[in-house]
Amino acid sequence: MNMQKQSKPEEHSLDFMLAEFETLRCLRSDMKSMGESRVNIFLLAVSGGLVGGLALLNKSSGFENVLPPITGLVVLVGLFLLGFITFRRAIETDINMKIYARGLNRIRRYFVQLDPDLREYLLLPISDDQPRFGTLGWLPSGGQFFSLESMVAVINSIIATVAVSAFARGILELENLQVGIAILTFLVVCGAHYRYMSNRFKQAENQAESQPGIRFPSHTTSDPTAL
Numbered sequence: 001m002n003m004q005k006q007s008k009p010e011e012h013s014l015d016f017m018l019a020e021f022e023t024l025r026c027l028r029s030d031m032k033s034m035g036e037s038r039v040n041i042f043l044l045a046v047s048g049g050l051v052g053g054l055a056l057l058n059k060s061s062g063f064e065n066v067l068p069p070i071t072g073l074v075v076l077v078g079l080f081l082l083g084f085i086t087f088r089r090a091i092e093t094d095i096n097m098k099i100y101a102r103g104l105n106r107i108r109r110y111f112v113q114l115d116p117d118l119r120e121y122l123l124l125p126i127s128d129d130q131p132r133f134g135t136l137g138w139l140p141s142g143g144q145f146f147s148l149e150s151m152v153a154v155i156n157s158i159i160a161t162v163a164v165s166a167f168a169r170g171i172l173e174l175e176n177l178q179v180g181i182a183i184l185t186f187l188v189v190c191g192a193h194y195r196y197m198s199n200r201f202k203q204a205e206n207q208a209e210s211q212p213g214i215r216f217p218s219h220t221t222s223d224p225t226a227l
Contacts, residue, residue: 021107028100035093039148042086046155049079050162076163083156090149091197095133095204102128102208109216127218133208134201153193160189 109126112119119126136147164185169178208214 017107017110021104024100024103024107028097028104031093031097031100035090035097035148038086038089038093039152042083042152043155045082046079046159049075050159073163073167076159076166080156080159080163083152083159087149087152087156087193087197090147090152091200094147094149095201098131098133098204099208101131105130106216125218127216129208129214129217133204134198149197150194153190153197157186157190157193161186 105125106128108122108124109128112122112126125131161182165178165182168181
């Protein structure tokens, strides 16, 4: 009788951890699908809006017929704003996916602590400081240049470059400086995107370390099950 009473809390704990694992797995999967859907919508808007904007910009030069160029610039500015919103949401999606992945790691560790022999059968980490924010997948570092948010950052920088170049050529009539202005615009806008992304990932890492905190870091050596 006593053994049954003592085993019930353990069974409840196992059921709870399994349910929690499934919840986190579903949340991570839904978050990934939502993030990819946002990026796909942005790409569809760019494929249509960029072509239409460029067509309007090329309809006239100077001030003879200024309405089409201005309309084209408005389209490009709208695409840029949509791109920046998509860029920020892609970063937050990536951060949330990493948080859910760390939660799954904690649950794996729980089962490894119950049965250390399970460790040799697991491919994924059991530490809650992995994956790192700003990395691609389970890479220890780097890889952010090949992520969805990086792709959006580059596309958004190209949109800004086209808009500024068109403004300089069609409205300000600075055709001789158009190439230099385009290169400078791309470098500045792209650098600003990556700087924002890097700072946001560092902020997320600091928040994760302080609250709720890293309980099972990968560099722990006292636990034989740690990575």
